[in-house]
């Protein structure tokens with residue numbers, strides 16, 4: 437039973453080829469970019485022997501390793517590491533780690549670990565392919581709980597996102613890159629509700645900015661109004677044109693159906 441579930445999971449992972457990392461942006465990056473990690477190359481025939489594996493398996497002979505080719509890969513770029521657990525009848529293989537070379541340069545750039553239930557536990561990724569990890573994701577019960585992001589390439593997180601039941605609740609930002617947050621954002625149902633700003637960088641909020649939030653919302657509303665007006669204007673322009681083909685088709689269909 438469990439075995440088939442694992443097989444299905446493995447197949448699903450193989451089809452997608454990219455770890456769906458909770459952040460949707462992950463899929464967008466990848467093979468489309470021309471950026472190459474240090475030591476890597478886009479020439480798949482010249483991929484380095486050392487792919488900078490991030491799964492911990494080399495010194496653990498009890499683990500089983502499988503290599504697979506994702507979309508566009510002529511050589512394996514997806515590694516799955518399995519552990520055999522249980523005894524007798526309940527003995528089965530479980531996925532403990534999966535890592536992928538998403539931009540096909542021969543260097544692994546995203547890794548995810550799993551618990552015995554098959555739920556994601558942790559993920560790390562080098563999303564700009566500079567050889568340094570810039571994204572760390574923690575999962576609780578298989579759902580995203582915390583996402584730490586390095587935006588200035590110093591190898592240290594400066595944006596921290598917190599999720600509850602898979603939904604964004606808070607973001608902390610470190611604008612001067614001293615390792616400490618100086619902007620606090622509170623979200624309700626995924627919408628920015630309140631923002632606290634520490635202008636003096638002493639770790640304390642100097643102002644709670646509903647104004648900033650309201651300004652942002654006003655801009656959004658204005659944008660939507662503009663779009664709606666543009667759409668209305670376009671519709672008006674089309675109003676003089678003959679009726680939409682769909683309406684014509686529907687009438688013709690009725691007529692032919694009645695014919696017999």
Ligand SMILES: [Ca+2]
Nearest residue numbers: 537539543545
């Ligand atoms: Ca890579």
Ligand SMILES: [Ca+2]
Nearest residue numbers: 562566568570
């Ligand atoms: Ca990086």
Ligand SMILES: [Ca+2]
Nearest residue numbers: 586588592594
């Ligand atoms: Ca940083």
